[in-house]
Amino acid sequence: MRSYTIFLPAKFRFGYNEIRNISEIWVNKLAEQMEWKIEPLGDRAILIRVERMPEPSAVAHVRMLYDQLQTDPEAEWLELVPALAAIAIYYDPLVVSYAECRDKLYARLQKLPQAAAIRGAIRRIPVCYGGNYGPDLDHVAEQAQLSAEEVVRIHSDTEYRVGMIGFVPGFPYLMGLPQALAIPRRDVPRLSVPAGSVGIGGNHTGIYPNSVPGGWQIVGRTPVRLFRTEEEPPCLLMPGDLVKFVPIRCEEFVRMEREAQ
């Protein structure tokens, strides 16, 4: 399975860099009946999809392939975009045709190693649950037939894997939400969800990095900024990272938010 190396600073703080510096290494083994599907995504991108594989395993394979492709990219590739069960490669059709691009990719898929070490990060994200910060916590509890405290306990006891970053800049789709908390999105999306809001949408949980319209059930909020244009990379979370939520009190939220500024 996987092995962790966790480095915890002596006095754990939730500053951006402290959160960033914890990492894990895990080994992904190529599935025996591996099925990749390659198809065009329009006339200047190509999509490689992992077929018939449950979500967490698909994400691990996507991450493994992404690492392999990214470390040795072809000259005509413009950009690689990893998603839950697929990678898009944008290429320059002035340099290669679709067929050439596809054939090169097939050749590279044949040469994938049987197993590869993947370096991920473990991010402990402080969250203030309920109240003004999590206006939908009671609704989620009611739908799940649990108490609000139980929802918080289950949500923060779980380790989530970042499946992909998408929807809006820096938004992580987190996998591994316990079935008990899988509540559909709101019927009517909010016109504005505050930055840092932690939401549940179907089988996923996620964090809104910026204030945008959104339909997920909001259970809490983190004072940590996930998307910062002045950082390189601008995103705190990357696909394959592990996320663990740490419940904090309202006063701590206010203090951390003040410190972050």
Add this chain to the structure above:
Amino acid sequence: MSGMYVSKPGLWTTVQDKGRWGLQKYGISPGGAADIRSFQLANWLVGNEGSEPALELTLRGPQLVFQQDVWIAISGADMMPTIDGKPVPYYCPVFVPGGAELIFGPARSGCRTYLAVAGGFAVPRVLGGHGAYPAAGLTGLAGRAVIAGDTLTIAALPNRSSAMLRSLAVQMPSQLQTEVETEPKTFVAAKWSVRPSIRFDIPIKSPTDECELVIRIVSGNAFDHLTAESQSRLLEQHFRVLPQSNRMGCRLQGLSLAFKEPQEQVSEPVAVGTIQLPRSGDPIALLADRQTTGGYPCIAHIISADLPSLAQAAPGNRIRFKKVSIEVAQQIYRDQQKELHQMERFIRLKYEIDSSDKH
């Protein structure tokens, strides 16, 4: 004071460049000018490299006061721009004296107009791009469109551009040289312009008139899952562009489309030009500010060569799709790029010849 003052902002006027590429893995879409062809042309015409920040005007243009002498070029949708009541020509370099007010009207044809200035607009570069990107609150104008009272700074001319423009000034009607010295109140346009010979599909009539834009597409992975009736509808009927369309997507309406069976799809990468089919049955063609991933099935993709034309489709315009193979789509794109580069060379040559004439 120097720069350009916005006295009226127009409907949706943003600073754009060629976009931010390489950041989709962080959920940041490339953005950039919706009609990249018109954007580049306007830049080339004022002696710029082609990617300098320019203004993208939407459906109704702004009123702008230049606080310094400037060279401009206008391309794309016809918004009947005037200075002192005199129409300003498209697709050619125009000298505008400081103090002049450039007034755009509503788009008589097309949807988006580009206004480039020699040197480009000086807007902070954030994450490798200058363009307004509201989803992330990026750049200098906090990612928003321009508003009345904004002043946009104009960047200093690079040496090459100023040499080109000097050579153009030499060739300009003698009135320019005399009037420049006596501070002319009005603009002077170059005597030449580029008439795009390539497929520059800008709908030529007003949105209320019946005219049809043919946009070519390649199949998407959900095309085969459409009912036979929907497949033929997609390729035979015309779609109307809905007013809810914006830089994220062009919303289309026709007889609604349906799948043989409900499609379940995890969120996957989507590209500019991807045509998604949500449950409503009305397709959405994704434009520059699209999301990086989407959960709706992709029934088709607009070919790269026709994306600028789609960006010029205004609400009310009619669109018909024509399916081509991916090989054909890429060949059309290569041919079109070749033609665009010939046009770029023509413009550069024009400046050089103009200067050598005088030697």
